[in-house]
Amino acid sequence: MSQQPMLSVDEALDRLLAAARPLTEVETVATEAALGRTLAQSQVSPIAVPPLDNSAMDGYAVRVSDLNTQGDTRLPVSQRILAGSVGVPLAPKTAARIFTGAPIPPGADAVVMQEDTTAVEDGVTVHKAVTPGAHIRRAGEDIAPGATVLSAGTRLFPQHLGLAASVGLAQLPVVRRLRVATFFTGDELVAPGMPLEPGRIYNSNRYTINGLATALGFEVVDLGTVRDDLAATMAVLARAAQCADVVITSGGVSVGEADFVKAAVERQGRLDMWRIAVKPGKPLAFGEVAGKPFIGLPGNPVSVFVTFCLFARPFLLRMQGVQQVMPAAFWVEAAFDWPRPDRRREFLRARLVRDEEPTTRVEIYPHQGSGVLTSTVWGDGLVDVPAAAPVRQGERVRFIPFAELMR
Template sequence: MDNQPPSSLLPMDIALDRLREALLPITESELSPLEYILGRTLAEPVVAPINVPPSDNSAMDGYAVHIDIAAAPGTQWHVIGTALAGAPWEGTIQSGECVRITTGAMLPDNANTVVIEEDVSLDGDTITLQETLVQGEHVRPAGDDVVKGDVVLASGKTLGVADIGLLAAMGIAEAEVIRPLRIALFATGDELKEPGATLKPGQIYESNRVALTHLLKSLPVEITNLGILPDDPKLLRETFLAAADSHDIVISTGGVSVGDADYTREILQEIGDIAFWKLAIKPGKPVAFGRLNNAWFFGLPGNPVSALVTAHQILLPAIRYMAGQDWHEPFRLKAVATKTFRKKPGRMDFQRAILTRNHQGDWEAEPTSGQGSHMLLSFTQANGYAVIPAESGDIPIGSEVTVVPFGAELLG
């Protein structure tokens, strides 16, 4: 699989093509309660077990009546009962009779129309129609939304909030969905320490695992946090192999550059296959992807901004695809630069940007103050990326720039 020249930088579009070609969606499924299926993929179609609504009911507060075609102003009915939502009136209305009814209440037998309160006058137990009434007005027929026996959700659909609400409305309490992807996550580096520990000279706090865990929470995954591993080739090799035996994806951060202590790529070449390991993007050049026994491996950069950018642009689409979802390219739009975006030709640049809309409704963008791959503070100030092509130089004020707004997975 390793067909990338050692010194070359792979363009982003080619890297994404290789991902799509290599990855296969998983097919194992499980029956899961509605509380746990948001964002999951249906493994089989859903057939409506009932009509929704299950019976004719009222769309408004008013009076349930029977008319043949239409009723003219002055028509009168005698009120003989009340139908409430959840407490229907039992009986059959006759000509000249009506039942007071509330929104959502089941229509009595022989009723086919509802006249709203505003269109009648009430005198004792008699209502008098003030406006022309047409048969079927203000009635929701049985099966108006869903017809029993129809396929309402197709296999392969990613379940959203409305889908889950529909399942509940049909009385379905659980669904057969693709199981969560099992992901092993760890960081590498002798200099890394857990937040809360006391730092010694040369040490830094490790932030990638917690950030990536929250980034992936919106996806159907189960994450095993393997902690921080030292720059020990033997331990790294053992961890890779053990993680690959029990997970679908193994993710590491750090160790994929070209430093003397960056062992990840060397180990992967020994025990796995690498599809690519250096991309022509900034930030995030040192990214590795390949096969590791039964698992797929993603080696993300150690710098926190690089790790987040590459995870957002490469890892998330890959996980969604493996979970049975369609491959989606990030949503992009055009904006006008209100400050100069500085760039040298050579690599595609994902610059953190602040996106706003002017009084005319047009998008505008400006870079955040710091663009270093270690500068997480500038990430917190941004709400999108300016995506600047590899061959481009500076984007001056007033020029058009392509932007990718952050989604909920980054903004929270």
């Protein structure tokens, strides 16, 4: 029987995102506790920001008509207005000493920068004429009352919390945290800190997957390592589906005699084995157990890292209710040759370098094997190489920073 053609990366992503069912449970948290959470409902501003016309800098509030356009103008200082206080109407032929953020007094129509003045006894000499509106921040120029300041489906980062606070929002409605259950199978796996006997390996994938999920703000339910046994695998799989929203594991989903995850999932739900035209990676299992999505990542350490970032991450974020789930990328000059590309789309571990010009370029780790986890620590991103596309030094390539894949 011939194998099904491989899915492209974009086709696999489309299928995953189409299958994601966003959580609907909402909880209200203090704004300062909302970092990393997903906003459940759009927020509108109850006020204008700024609430009043105010000074953009330290200086003097004046009437433009009082200034001499041909030379210096000496004006008495009639009042002093600090941020947080409100002045009185500005008397004609006077100036008000004003500080950044302080409200513009009625009658004033411009601010002269402190640098364009000289303080004199009982007054100020203005050396430079200004135009109406100079150095004034108008009420509502940033945010109008009733304007939407934050949209539903936004992941809340520090700037979002600052914006919410700027309009007086002390609490925010957020989607409850997605619960991700993980477990790992294999009699060869050993926990770090234990003796490493012949034929055994330390379980790095557990730390990679749990770490990535935690960095994205999900609640991780780590069910540990399961021995190679069908009954034990079925039991932990049922427990995972019962206590979490999504189940993720790595390895154990091929057709080998000791690969029990595939059989366990098929007995308790359904499983699709996808062959994706991606390197590292290619095999990806996606299915459902007791109504909960199941993702089976490849077993090689680098493949786990890359396929989680490319496929599991956007799926999980969409389930969390996030609207924008794809990482930002940019184009940069290649500082390497890649003369023998694979027929699959490749994601090379890479890092940015700056030479003397200065020009930002990207270099790749010399060993791109799927077991070389060192490359993910050495690098700070992935170079996205289209299928069967050689790369020559100096050409522009698409670069995805790790920082984008872990937020």
